[in-house]
Amino acid sequence: MTQVENRPRTGTSGPVVGRPIDRVDGVAKTTGAARYSAEYPYADIAHAALVHANVTRARITAVDTAAASAVRGVLAVITHLNAPPMKPARPVNLVNLSTLASGSSVNYLNTDEVHWNGQPVAVVVAETLDAAEEAAALVAVSYEELPATVDFGAQEPHATPQKSTAISSGGATKGDAEAALAAAPVSVDLRFTTPGHHHNALEPHATTAAWDGDRLVVHEGAQNVAWVRDQLAWKFDVPPAGIRVIAPYVGGAFGGKTMIWPGTILTVLAARVTGRPVRMMLTREGVYRAVGGRTPSTQRVALGADADGSMTALIHTSVTQIGRVGGGPEQVTSQSRHLYDAENILVQQNQVTLDALSNTAMRAPGESIGTFALEAAVDELAYELGIDPIELRMRNEPARNPIDGKRFAHRALREAYARGAELFGWSDRTPQPGSMRDGRWLVGMGVASAYHPSWQFQANVTVRLAADGTVLVRCGFHEMGMGGATAQAQIAADALGVPFESVRVEYGDTTLPTGPGAGGSGQTASVAASVVAACEKVQRTVLALATGSKDSPLRGQRLADLRARDGGLYRTDDTRGESYAAILGRAGRVSVDAAVGSDTRLGGIVGQMRFLSKFLLDNRRWVKAASGAQFCEVRVDPDTGEVRVSRWLGVFDVGTVINAKTASSQLRGGIVMGLGMALGEETLVDPRTGRIMNANLSDYHVPVHADVPPIEVHYLDEPDPTMPLGLIGVGEVGITGVAAAVANAVHHATGRRVRDLPITLDKLL
Amino acid sequence: MRVNGAVQSLEVEPRVSLLDVLREHLGLTGTKKGCNQGACGACTVLVDGERINSCLALAVQYAGREITTIEGVATGGQAHPLQEAFIRNDGFQCGYCTSGQICSAIGMLAEHRAGAPSAVTEHLAAEAVELSGAEIRERMSGNLCRCGAYNGIVESIQDVAAGHADVLAAAR
Ligand code: FES
Ligand code: FES
Numbered sequence: 001m002t003q004v005e006n007r008p009r010t011g012t013s014g015p016v017v018g019r020p021i022d023r024v025d026g027v028a029k030t031t032g033a034a035r036y037s038a039e040y041p042y043a044d045i046a047h048a049a050l051v052h053a054n055v056t057r058a059r060i061t062a063v064d065t066a067a068a069s070a071v072r073g074v075l076a077v078i079t080h081l082n083a084p085p086m087k088p089a090r091p092v093n094l095v096n097l098s099t100l101a102s103g104s105s106v107n108y109l110n111t112d113e114v115h116w117n118g119q120p121v122a123v124v125v126a127e128t129l130d131a132a133e134e135a136a137a138l139v140a141v142s143y144e145e146l147p148a149t150v151d152f153g154a155q156e157p158h159a160t161p162q163k164s165t166a167i168s169s170g171g172a173t174k175g176d177a178e179a180a181l182a183a184a185p186v187s188v189d190l191r192f193t194t195p196g197h198h199h200n201a202l203e204p205h206a207t208t209a210a211w212d213g214d215r216l217v218v219h220e221g222a223q224n225v226a227w228v229r230d231q232l233a234w235k236f237d238v239p240p241a242g243i244r245v246i247a248p249y250v251g252g253a254f255g256g257k258t259m260i261w262p263g264t265i266l267t268v269l270a271a272r273v274t275g276r277p278v279r280m281m282l283t284r285e286g287v288y289r290a291v292g293g294r295t296p297s298t299q300r301v302a303l304g305a306d307a308d309g310s311m312t313a314l315i316h317t318s319v320t321q322i323g324r325v326g327g328g329p330e331q332v333t334s335q336s337r338h339l340y341d342a343e344n345i346l347v348q349q350n351q352v353t354l355d356a357l358s359n360t361a362m363r364a365p366g367e368s369i370g371t372f373a374l375e376a377a378v379d380e381l382a383y384e385l386g387i388d389p390i391e392l393r394m395r396n397e398p399a400r401n402p403i404d405g406k407r408f409a410h411r412a413l414r415e416a417y418a419r420g421a422e423l424f425g426w427s428d429r430t431p432q433p434g435s436m437r438d439g440r441w442l443v444g445m446g447v448a449s450a451y452h453p454s455w456q457f458q459a460n461v462t463v464r465l466a467a468d469g470t471v472l473v474r475c476g477f478h479e480m481g482m483g484g485a486t487a488q489a490q491i492a493a494d495a496l497g498v499p500f501e502s503v504r505v506e507y508g509d510t511t512l513p514t515g516p517g518a519g520g521s522g523q524t525a526s527v528a529a530s531v532v533a534a535c536e537k538v539q540r541t542v543l544a545l546a547t548g549s550k551d552s553p554l555r556g557q558r559l560a561d562l563r564a565r566d567g568g569l570y571r572t573d574d575t576r577g578e579s580y581a582a583i584l585g586r587a588g589r590v591s592v593d594a595a596v597g598s599d600t601r602l603g604g605i606v607g608q609m610r611f612l613s614k615f616l617l618d619n620r621r622w623v624k625a626a627s628g629a630q631f632c633e634v635r636v637d638p639d640t641g642e643v644r645v646s647r648w649l650g651v652f653d654v655g656t657v658i659n660a661k662t663a664s665s666q667l668r669g670g671i672v673m674g675l676g677m678a679l680g681e682e683t684l685v686d687p688r689t690g691r692i693m694n695a696n697l698s699d700y701h702v703p704v705h706a707d708v709p710p711i712e713v714h715y716l717d718e719p720d721p722t723m724p725l726g727l728i729g730v731g732e733v734g735i736t737g738v739a740a741a742v743a744n745a746v747h748h749a750t751g752r753r754v755r756d757l758p759i760t761l762d763k764l765l
Numbered sequence: 766m767r768v769n770g771a772v773q774s775l776e777v778e779p780r781v782s783l784l785d786v787l788r789e790h791l792g793l794t795g796t797k798k799g800c801n802q803g804a805c806g807a808c809t810v811l812v813d814g815e816r817i818n819s820c821l822a823l824a825v826q827y828a829g830r831e832i833t834t835i836e837g838v839a840t841g842g843q844a845h846p847l848q849e850a851f852i853r854n855d856g857f858q859c860g861y862c863t864s865g866q867i868c869s870a871i872g873m874l875a876e877h878r879a880g881a882p883s884a885v886t887e888h889l890a891a892e893a894v895e896l897s898g899a900e901i902r903e904r905m906s907g908n909l910c911r912c913g914a915y916n917g918i919v920e921s922i923q924d925v926a927a928g929h930a931d932v933l934a935a936a937r
Contacts, residue, residue: 022855026851026852029857030860031835031844032794032795034860036861038794038798039788130785201859201861202799202859204799250859252858252859252911284802480859481857481858481860481912661855665912665917668915670913671913696800697800698802702911703913705901705902708913708915
């Protein structure tokens with residue numbers, strides 16, 4: 001099993017943080033050499049395929065596996081009748097966050113109950129992929145069907161308020177928002193809906209699993225390798241230390257590879273049963289049926305204002321769904337607590353429970369759909385008031401967090417709008433809907449705010465500085481395309497004053513110190529904090545070695561008086577100093593090592609407690625977020641209602657930008673996914689059966705090349721004083737506000753308000 | 766069949782797709798499976814220079830043909846200009862669509878050179894179609910990128926189509 005070879009390829013000198021360096025994995029990814037989870041060669045590999053239930057709630061009465069078993073090459077047909085026992089889903093415990101990671105509470109193939117339409121009820125293992133797939137289609141399952149609740153729309157009136165916990169707030173109030181709304185001279189009171197969405201990472205979920213006694217190697221495109229390890233150790237009742245999860249390359253994830261879904265568990269089970277290494281890639285349809293997606297939502301946004309535009313009331317409530325077997329609240333009203341200085345505020349999230357697969361996090365869970373409703377409603381209020389939508393936002397820009405008066409760690413929305421308006425040419429816009437044309441196309445321009453809270457997690461890191469001047473950074477973080485290894489190499493290079501090329505970063509493997517999961521846009525900042533701390537420890541050790549020698553020009557110096565540059569430590573008062581190679585060589589050391597965080601059992605608990613207490617303390621002290629201003633121009637065909645996005649510009653406040661090349665790609669990726677949400681993406685669920693009707697990439701419309709114009713990304717590039725290196729994650733903020741900016745632009749072009757996503761042409765005709 | 770210049774003789778069941786032969790039988794995992802239904806383009810390879818979705822192709826139909834996969838687009842140890850341009854322009858994130866995008870772009874550029882029009886070509890009878898951004902986007906729309914790296918992909922293709930790649934290579 002190989003570690004990722006991560007040889008940077010760009011010639012550079014001097015500090016590299018802030019430079020748009022090419023990705024370190026560029027060659028691997030453009031030559032086909034990068035191996036994803038289904039691509040590890042094992043002699044003797046067997047292939048598995050799932051059988052999904054085609055009923056919603058049921059008890060299995062019989063399974064006929066004769067035809068499937070008769071297919072040439074079939075090794076095993078595993079059902080609840082012959083599967084070995086696994087432990088039921090692990091109870092959630094906040095001191096061990098990996099307990100949050102079970103995709104559902106169902107003990108697959110250890111139960112005769114079916115809880116959602118699509119639940120795996122059997123797994124077939126065969127010598128070849130084709131044999132496994134053929135046999136899976138031949139497994140005949142009989143059911144006794146049970147009553148089921150699957151229609152989100154019908155259940156909406158029965159929604160119950162989400163309870164607040166330490167890490168998730170269901171609702172909040174300031175003043176009496178309903179009374180203020182009723183009294184407001186100008187107001188809007190609107191209902192919005194958003195459909196379910198699916199991540200559709202281009203790589204379907206895939207697992208390769210190989211047992212050796214009680215030891216297990218798993219290749220799994222995961223957003224959190226440690227969670228996969230811990231969940232599998234629990235399910236199969238083996239020590240976590242014997243499980244190695246390897247995921248250097250993940251073919252996209254967007255939240256869909258955070259939880260441990262049935263495909264992973266059943267591949268490991270299949271390998272256990274057959275004694276062979278087993279590989280399974282879910283079919284595209286299987287991904288829809290066995291991996292959760294984003295919940296649908298209905299939302300109410302009501303805004304009241306004085307005639308000058310000062311908001312007196314802001315109400316945002318939502319209904320989302322969870323599955324009876326799992327899932328969680330969606331923080332739909334998150335941004336509405338922070339964006340506008342309304343005198344009275346009411347936010348409340350509500351839930352319904354359905355017999356459906358658990359909902360799960362998908363890029364900016366909550367804010368992506370919440371900003372749609374809020375920011376479209378603000379645009380409507382602007383039109384009611386006759387005030388420019390940017391001006392209305394500026395008039396309501398708060399100095400402190402509106403809902404509770406906490407300080408903002410950093411806030412620069414005014415600057416973002418000012419820059420964006422100028423660069424985009426907002427002043428050319430004539431406000432009257434339908435007033436701008438280009439030939440036969442109606443042209444519209446819209447804006448919306450982007451907002452996403454910033455997070456920081458625990459990251460264990462080791463750094464090794466070798467006598468030859470090379471640096472090895474090890475941390476089990478994850479790379480789904482964000483450019484994490486590139487950014488961390490840049491950070492370590494500058495922290496130690498060595499060339500970018502001398503730094504190698506290892507990640508995506510549970511044999512490394514435990515890293516944070518890729519989620520909440522928190523990975524880069526979390527790892528950066530530990531890399532910087534570890535590099536400082538390395539320097540302290542190096543300095544101690546140097547000052548121990550009477551020959552060293554660093555004798556008697558303190559670290560604060562030195563600068564790391566040119567592969568060594570140098571005094572700031574004159575040019576004297578020494579290279580690391582010289583210091584280590586004289587001391588007879590091959591390397592200097594430093595660790596931040598510990599992977600012992602106690603270390604793990606201490607780390608999680610530290611994370612929780614820092615999280616809670618930070619939360620009490622200030623509000624931190626990435627934010628931005630999204631500018632959209634659309635063209636709408638007046639005859640067909642076809643919407644084309646013709647221009648896009650975003651100005652983002654994401655603190656320090658480590659690498660504008662990779663950060664811009666992430667932000668653009670978010671915007672592109674937002675365009676999909678605005679104009680095409682919709683998981684269609686049969687309200688009678690709860691079965692997804694468009695479980696493929698032909699009928700679920702993700703944006704294609706032709707849908708995406710050149711996207712301009714700009715940064716304010718001011719460090720956030722409360723974050724490591726001043727950086728805020730960029731993975732999710734890009735998608736927020738996008739659907740609203742599109743909807744607002746469509747209104748400007750056509751005079752039509754579409755409050756139900758996606759904005760398809762039938763809704764404009 | 767010949768794959769990336771090497772003769773491969775193998776026996777497979779008639780139902781096996783070209784994609785599965787490449788990935789599972791020949792170990793050429795650079796070609797990706799994103800949907801297995803012809804809807805994403807991740808499996809794009811070149812057959813005698815033309816781009817196809819290998820998931821929709823039965824391997825047995827390609828006996829005797831010349832297949833080029835991402836592992837074979839470089840020549841004589843020299844990366845294909847598109848490979849270099851993708852890195853320079855950040856034409857990918859996760860990398861899972863990248864092999865398909867590059868193979869598809871190679872095929873697309875050849876189609877364009879041969880004078881093939883697209884759905885957005887204004888004058889179908891015109892001798893030479895200018896390869897505008899809109900033309901590239903239309904012609905590449907069979908290749909999905911869920912990471913949304915479309916801008917960088919189009920820039921990379923523009924660089925190569927305009928011959929910038931050679932200038933840049935010479936400047937290095
Ligand atoms: S895998 Fe062939 S088109 Fe998607
Ligand atoms: S780079 Fe991830 S799908 Fe294109």
